[in-house]
Amino acid sequence: MNFPAEEDFHRLLDALTLCVLVHDAKSKAIVWANRAACSALGFSLEELLPLKAADMTRPDTKYRREIAVAAMDRAETEGPQVYEWCYRSRTNVDMLSEAIATFVQLQERAIVMVQFRDISAEESMRQRLRGYETRLRELMHDLSEGVALLTRQGTFEYISESGLRVLGLEALPSHGSMQDYCALADRERLGLQLDRANSERTSEPQRYQIVRRDGEERWLRVTCRRVNIDGDPDSLVVHFRDISSEVEVEELRRAEARMLEHAGRYNAMGEMATAIAHELSQPLAAVRNFIEGAIQRLNQSEGMDSVLWGLRSADRQAEHAALILKSVREYIVKREQATTHVDLRDILADVSYFIELRAAEAGVTVHIRQSSEPLPVVCERVLIGQVILNLAFNAAEALVADSVVGGCVTIEAVRQNESAELRVIDNGRGVEAGRHERLFDGFSSSKAGGNGIGLSLCKNIISRHKGRIWAQEARSGGLDCRFSLPLQLGGITAADL
Structure with a gap:
């Protein structure tokens, strides 16, 4: 088998898109660079060879020559070393790079091959993601809702920071389940909702009264769904939101509605009273007339038959008035809801x-x-x-x-x-x-x-x-x-x- 000549190895390295700089293991001077490195740094090979670290590195404390030399030295005893380095091109453009120093013993001398690639875009993206994460944390800090991941047994595996606040916790509890926070009357219903959760769709929201760890009573709206995390298809994601203010508003509205209905009922009674007063005036007037007539007949010593007739007629009219009042009373006593x-x-x-x-x-x-x-x-x-x-x-x-x-x-x-x-x-x-x-x-x-x-x-x-x-x-x-x-x-x- 014929091995490639040295020039062929140069051609192979020149074909790489990864930048390669070859340094002498002792002096750390550049002895060769591939085409990708020359292009990235903006120098020809002949121009690169006499350059020192200060000529092609960002002037920053964490990019001092001693740090790169130490990494190259460790490569000889500890194997390839990965470190972050910032190269500076001929046009003063910084290129944040991930560098890998590898010690290689050649026949004629020892070298350190440094491979590097531009990670500026990746680092920019990481910084943006960290910024988004920070803003998201700030936004979620005051949210009245939380997310929890429950195990198959129903214990907490994770709770978001906002979720901890909703439940009145300072840290993830080491034991206990979601039901422990529910009022006794709601625990069985919450357990049933969690047991029936599936991976196809989020469960219908349910409302529960809870008792926080600080003893405060609140109301939560809870939804859940099965998810597959780390190969466990029975993991349960639970989303809960504090709706205590909504419940309070609903109760106020119900109280207001009850007050309106109460007022409406008594208003209707007042209106009926006007009509009833007119209706009662007739039998009451008749009662008075019949009783006065009976008294006159008694005074005139008339027969008892006519007196009894007058009294019975008065009784009938009084009974008529009583029926009217009874109808009103039966309606009024039903006024409570x-x-x-x-x-x-x-x-x-x-x-x-x-x-x-x-x-x-x-x-x-x-x-x-x-x-x-x-x-x-x-x-x-x-x-x-x-x-x-x-x-x-x-x-x-x-x-x-x-x-x-x-x-x-x-x-x-x-x-x-x-x-x-x-x-x-x-x-x-x-x-x-x-x-x-x-x-x-x-x-x-x-x-x-x-x-x-x-x-x-x-x-x-x-x-x-x-x-x-x-x-x-x-x-x-x-x-x-x-x-x-x-x-x-x-x-x-x-x-x-």
Whole structure:
């Protein structure tokens, strides 16, 4: 086998894209350079040979000649040495390089071959990445969310810095699981979410109340997904976010809604009281007349039959008044919120008496049409009754305000597909085209001088019951207001069948 000649080795090294400088092992002087090194440094081979380190190195303390000489010397005893070096070209352009010094014993003399490559772009990228990492850490420092990696057994393998703060920790716990931070009532549910996690998609977010290590109670929204890390397909990535402020706002909104509903119920009672006062005046006046007549007959020594007749008549009128008061009392005692299974027809029957009183006072005819089949729903009975009252009272008042002759309000409870539907239809003038969709928004009303708060409250109540409320033009040209609630059949909604 014929070995290549020395010139062939030169050609091989010249063909490399990697820069090569050959130094004498003792003096460290340059004895040869390949084409790539000459091109990178901007010198010809003849120009390179007499140069010293100061002629082709960045003038910096960490690039002193002694450091490079020490690396070359170690290459002889310890093997190839890798170090960072900054060469400077003929045009004063710095080239940060990764250099490898290798000791080679040739036949004639010992040399140190230094291979180097430009890593300026790589170092620039590393600096940018470090900058991004620093900024990311700064951005995440105040985040109210965290990421944790859990083992197959559910213990913590990693928690982000922000996650440690969310859980009230200073360092990664050596034992314990994610469930340990949950309130007792939520631990089983969180365990079930983690067990059901898969790698195909992130789990649906769940909300949990937690107790931090400092004892503070917070609320977290948690999602998780299985991932394959280091060959373990059962690793679990958990993302959790502190939503305590959101929960607080929701609770405030619920409290505000309860206050509005409470005010609405008592407002309706006040309106009913006006109609009831008029209705009660008749039987109470009759009671007084009958009792006065009985007293006069007793004074005139008339027969006991006429006296008893007067007293019995007074008793009947008093009983009539008692029935009126009983109807009011039964409605008022239901004012506290209580979600229950009820037939929508029964709610309509509860409030129809008050609607008829108001309508009679306004000179409006009311027609109640009940469905022939049950309409089971789950709702707060009094609140849904309030909605029916508001819609009916609005219809009657609109007919009076528009001076409609022969004003009529029709109230229907019907089944419509998988919903129980309540319709309040009047034969008035209706509302302008395009206003039907905005009628239940705040501060929109079908009545002149109305502020629309009642209808807005109706929308709020129906929405909370997962129902729908809307208005449309009636066939008679008046207004047709409707709401629907999901039917409950055998404990489930009709939509679930």
